[in-house]
Amino acid sequence: MKHLIVGPDGHGVTEYALGLARATGADVIREEAFTDAPLPDEPIHVTFTDHLFGDTAKTLLERLGPRPFSVSLHDIPQPEEGRERYERRAEIYRELADAAALAVVNSRHEARFFGGAVPSIYLPIPVIDSPFNPEPGTIGVLGFLYPGKGHEDLIAALPERRLRFLGAVSAGHEAWAATLSAEITGWLTDAELAREMGRIAVPACPHRHFSASGSLMTWLGAGRAVLVTDSDYAREIDAWLPGRLTLVGGxxxxxxxxxxxxxxxxxxxxxxxxxxxxxxxxxxFAGLT
Structure with missing residues (x-):
């Protein structure tokens, strides 16, 4: 079974797809952007987010054709996105899950979107060698910056504090990011990220609405205790890995x-x-290997 991996290096979903392919020894069909190139006549695995594949399931399903496929679903739609966007995205994800021989999500919270009818596999927590040199008063957030991820909530709650956002601004949100009163590091290599994480006194995941988080797993992999916005997903991870999270209410x-x-x-x-x-x-179990 070959893995179709679409998206730029450094994108969280792309990096997950590449990591899974390496860990399972799979052959990869690699594309920076989604194409209509023919696929080999065998089962295919796809790591999917509509942010990389587009706002329809039709083009992917047409390209896959009658061959059986599995799909790892990321960025699961949530009602908090707004009714129109949620319903549009929900149709895409449900259509793919219904067509797949196997659809998998990254938390039980996400599985509830499909009525609990799909299995969940937690995101990996790779061990990160991050030197522990916290600078007093620093609060840090990991990952790409874009509206709705909670950066604004931290700024509003902690206007006098030293906020450091460790990551690059998502394309198209540069003007928004320029209004943030915080230090933004920009893109970091793995070594730079590990070093910058070690300088943070208070690791934070202020995401308003999230159902799986590579950023949270990265903090945990560095052996850090993290402040996390209280949510069903955060409670799920807290129950799985007790003693590492502090849940923060509104x-x-x-x-x-x-x-x-x-x-x-x-x-x-x-x-x-x-x-x-x-x-x-x-x-x-799905008969794909």
Whole structure:
């Protein structure tokens, strides 16, 4: 089974797809942008987000044709996006899940979107060698910057604090990012990111609405205790990995930051080997390997 991987290097979903292919030893069909090039006549695995494949399922399903396929679904639609956008995206995701021999999501919270009828496999937590040198008063957020990810919430709650956003601005949001009163590092290499994470006193995941988070897993892989916006997904991860998350309710960021003690904890023993094992079991069960 070959893996169709679409998107630029550095994009979270693309990096997940590449990591899964490496961990399972799969052959890769690699595209920076989605095309209509013919696919080999065999089962195909797709790591999907509409942000990379477009706002329709039709083109992907036409390209896949009658061959069986599996799909890893990311950026699952949520009602908080607004009714029109949610309904448009929900149709795409449900159409793909219905057509696939196997559809998988990254949390039980996401599985509820499909009525719990699809399996979930948590995102891997790769161990990150991040030197622990927290600078007093620093609050840090990882990942690409775009509206609605919670950056504005932190700025509003902590106007006098030193906020550092470790990542690049998503394309098309440069003007918005220029209005943020915080330090934005821009794109970082893995080594630079590990070093900058170690300088942060208060790791934060202020996402307003999220159902799986590579940023959170990255903090955990560096052995850090993290402040996370309270949500069903955050509670799910807190129950799975107790003692690493502090759940922050609405309006609670200032108190949470003020009482946070920077500390290191042992990274969870859950990486690509464990994720690959679960995927291979699911592919066998679905008759794809």
């Amino acid at each position: 309006g609670g960021w200032r108190d949470a930051v003020d009482t946070h003690e920077p500390r290191r904890v042992a990274p969870p023993a859950y990486g690509w080997a464990e994720v690959a094992e679960q995927w291979e079991e699911q592919w066998r």
